[in-house]
Amino acid sequence: MSTDQARAPLADQDKTPARQRAKVATTNACRMCMPLGACLAYTGFEGVVPFLHGSQGCSTYIRRYLISHFAEPMDIASSSVGESATIFGGESNLRTGVANVTRVYKPFMIGIASTCLTETIGEDVAAMITRLKDPVEGMTAKTGVDTPELVFAHTPSYSGTHADGYHAAVREVVRSLAEPGETGSDVNLFPGICSAADLRHLKELVSAYGLGCNLMPDYSERLDGVTVARYEKLPAGGTTADQVRAAGHAKASITLGGLVTPGVQLAGELLHETFQVPHHMLAMPIGIRLTDMFTELLGQLSGRPMPEWLVKERGRLVDAYIDGHKYAMDRKAIVFGDEDLVTGLASFCAEIGITPVLIATGGRSGHLAREIGRLNPELDGKVEVLDDGDFEEITARANELRPDIMIGHSKGYTTARDLGIPLVRVGLPIHDRVGGQRVKHLGYRGTQELFDRVINALIAARQDESPIGYAYM
């Protein structure tokens, strides 16, 4: 397909069972595994230690990966299931593991997630938890140590993506704690996978409208922590248990993004089903239009107008768009990463005049193209959506589409380098730059930072290519 040709309508671009992938293997993947997402989500709840029931390699690899992005300690316990436990079952490993984590970390809750291994051998973790809590045979009865709350999410890597694992874990924490009650004035906010700085900004936005905010999960403290004189084994911060309990009688739930593999239930959906909490689904607020939708909803829920400082932030963003428009207009970008993030990025690109010629993800919701078409009708016929994709496919398309810039995580580096174009690092994982945990994407403020980075990358590329090399271009 040449770059000038019209693309298929977005509504027809989602992969369906009828449209088989052209190849069976995945080369240079664009998605991570379910347990990783679950561990990330668990870390966003106060006093929770993530715990993987499976081979210890899962916990090691996932820690290694998340730490390289967040540059923070990330303790994930493992039941260290070995060969004999695969035959006789891993219950005693799970029990020993829970006992040790309880003694050493004194957690409020242990967030257990399964792995390929324990799912394949069919471990019934829910039943094991029941036995652990048994008043006669359970852990407390046997050891005298109080048993922490135990939640469990099914997260076999083969059935979904890291985004699915994230949502599955959030749902399980909510399911285990949320309580009915008199409807309050709080809003439940399910932010999706974003940076610690994004989470802090989201809380600020909601409270700016005078609303209480149950942000679930909130790893803004634990995964972007301070260094102080005394080290905390289980760092403070995260959504409190009381906040999760109150989620059952909040005024409303807002899910940002929420594109998941069919079969994964979102926490917001669960709260609606169980406690009739109204559930609003919005795209991740990147760019003016999508942030407007978010602030409009906050306005509706609170009955308050947009606070003055936020009006100014929005105004400054519009001003920045104008200052930079000529650098952006008619440029071509490839955006890639998690489905929720690329949905927002595509919309942001479109509104500053950059055509996101390829919108790629390893996600498998099957709804990405339609969602992008719904939010950005102007992109219909101009862009390609690649879902369930990998970097081999992204690179192949990039070689034809000849984009000016790539926007996505660190795994796009090789492709960007081969094409000789800049890569603006956003999303997860960012492991070849510092500050992955502080990259801002969301709201007018996050968009402002993103806009500056994108425009500056385009200017820098032009400047570097210039044979003359003036500081004034």
Place this chain on the structure above:
Amino acid sequence: MKKPQTLPAPPAEALATVDLAAVAALDLVTPETAVPLPQQAPVATDLVEDLVKPYPVKVKRKRAKHITVNDPDEIPPIEANVRSTPGIITTRGCCYAGCKGVVLGPITDVIHIVHGPIGCSYYAWMTRRNQADVPESEQDFLKYCFSTDMTTNEIVFGGEKKLAQAVREAYEIFHPKAIDIFSTCPVGLIGDDVHAVAREARKELKIPVFAFSCEGYKGVSQSAGHHIANNGLFKNVVGTEELPAEAKTNPFRVNMLGEYNIGGDAFEIERLLNACGIQLVATFSGNAQLAELAHSQDANLNLIQCHRSINYMATMMETKYGIPWLKVNFIGAEATAKTLRKIARYFGDDELTARVEIVIAEELAKVEPVRQAVRARVEGRPVMLFVGGSRSHHYQSLFRDMGMPVVTAGYEFAHRDDYEGYQVASTIKVDADSRNIEELTVEADPEHYRARKSPEELERLKASVDIADYKGMMPEMAKGAMVVDDISHHELEQLIETYHPALVCSGIKDKYVVEKMGIPCKQLHNYDYGGPYAGFRGAVNFYQEIDRMVNSPVWGFIPTPWEKQSA
């Protein structure tokens, strides 16, 4: 591919300056004396009980066996290579990580297909920072991450068909010289026969295709994966080709075993060997191509850098082909010099010996000013090392160069012999977790076995260069230093609070815990994006890096001004 080396010819007058008798008199076997512990260091014997205090009784007993206080003159036994206690959070990885991630992954011209769900392949994608310098005419798949990306469908109905198709697909797209296949946890559990798929593919594609049953749950750590990788390489690759005649003119031919070229270490080692006129036939497996491993049996000496991950290969090659092995250490300037001298003494050639001395003198002259300058700023400051299966030992040489005492150290996945020495290997009781890792039965090859040295010569070399021996880490550690195997996060934190080290060497999983405690942490798995640290140039890099880290002004900001005032 390593090129045949023509011997460099240093001027005869330079060679004549070397006092061969003095070199022959050097003691190359006595373990180095450790930098003594600081006088105010806590008494390790008092700490053991404290360290395991919060654990339940059974765990306490178990962990206590992994902790000991060193005495270099009378090495105490230590428990190692047994299953980690669930839930105590150590840094160990899995069998797959050792097989694919460590040993096979660095080979550049083989397509490594990971058979399993996506995570395992993704997380091992270049994360070890193996480097390679591949000629443009050759294939390099180092930057790729291949996976069969199993889904529920394959878990239920079997993944062999998808794997076979993935192998075919990889061949059609890339035409690699060979393909290898790695099993992840679910593969063994659902009973996919990866070896059968490999056999069929080999017939169909007419290239080597071989598989590894390295499911994550096997063994107790990466270590099981190393062994499985060694077995697979030995069975399927080593000895399948012959070193071309024109590459056989130099008798000083060695293989470098257990060097994975993290941060470019193998480049520096190759540079030094070449400068000495020693021909590097193959490196297992940093910057390596399959063909060099395939004809590695034509080397005359195997050098072992990482004993833990590759000793199996050395002993199997010795039995089958008659190649003796020598434990070496290219980490540290003094250690590198000693290593080069051992190699020269093994070959027993005066000109080689002289050439090695000239190289050492030239290189040390460049190292010494940096070493002295850094030493003045870091000497006496205590260090802790908890990493790997060999690195905790090797890096002590660099700290010895700088006069920094190692107060406590331990490995993540080593065995007792790596701590106490090769002589205990035969006495280790094999437990259920390790019993299922295949031990190959190897015999002398009737055609290709060639004794490189007579039994008498070998006996002599044992005494003069420790041929076929590894004395382990503990003889080179100070008396009273604490040794902790498979350390947990809790234990590490407690030791930091007790010892107040100037530096901790570890990996990324502890790095930010350590730094949150106000102590700089040097990653020795992937070098924090630095390196090389091997050889003489590497030593200079490392001294400077440590100097930058421990003397950075940033640490001073941790106590706030008001805390400082009230203190």
